Amino acid sequence: MDPRIALRRQRARRREIRTDIARAGRKEAQRRWIARVDLDAIPMPAWAAERRIPGLTFTESAVWLRRRDAKFLCRLDRAAGGSPGYAETEMRRCGVCHRPLLGEDAVYRRRLDESAVTGRMKSCGSECAEASKDGRWR
Numbered sequence: 001m002d003p004r005i006a007l008r009r010q011r012a013r014r015r016e017i018r019t020d021i022a023r024a025g026r027k028e029a030q031r032r033w034i035a036r037v038d039l040d041a042i043p044m045p046a047w048a049a050e051r052r053i054p055g056l057t058f059t060e061s062a063v064w065l066r067r068r069d070a071k072f073l074c075r076l077d078r079a080a081g082g083s084p085g086y087a088e089t090e091m092r093r094c095g096v097c098h099r100p101l102l103g104e105d106a107v108y109r110r111r112l113d114e115s116a117v118t119g120r121m122k123s124c125g126s127e128c129a130e131a132s133k134d135g136r137w138r
Contacts, residue, residue, distance in 0.1 A: 021114055029113040032106075034091045035070035038062045041082025048073055053091070055100040055137050094124035097131035098138055 021028050034053055039061045048063050056064040065073065067088060077084040092106035092113075093099065101109050101124065113119045123129060131137055 026114060026117055026119070029092075029110045031110065032091050033067050033088055034064055034102075035067050035086060035088045036062060036064050037070045037073050037077075038085030039073070039077050039082065040084050041077050041080040045073070045076070053100065055098075056102075094128060094137075095120040096123050097128045097136075099124060099128070099131060100137070 018028060034056075037048075044060050044063060048065060048069065049058065051065055051069050052058050053064040053066075058064070062085075063073075070086065070088075074084045074086050089103050090106040090110075092101050092109045094101060094109065095113065105124075109124060112122055
């Protein structure tokens with residue numbers, strides 16, 4: 001199959017989904033992309049530690065950031081002679097306990113949020129109610 005035809009079909013399907021969501025009176029959930037950077041040549045800058053995504057792993061050589069900050073940090077590491085690791089993924093926070101969800105969990109959560117008007121109030125797992133009470137992800 002021609003790739004252009006496949007792209008047209010994907011775009012048409014996305015338009016159909018958007019109109020179905022709007023017709024049902026629900027709000028479309030926006031995608032949020034983040035990236036993990038593994039530094040090679042430079043130490044972790046203070047600004048990167050301040051801008052990291054709360055609730056995700058952070059070490060002296062690895063950090064989760066927004067894509068724009070992550071790409072800038074990679075450029076700094078390459079300029080110093082390193083070869084940083086870079087991996088992007090979709091991220092979404094649970095509407096109940098605010099736990100960060102990555103990858104397929106984030107896609108599932110986004111679809112759950114779009115599924116019904118009360119979709120954003122559904123729990124993300126078995127520990128969700130307990131985590132919302134003690135506020136561990138805030």
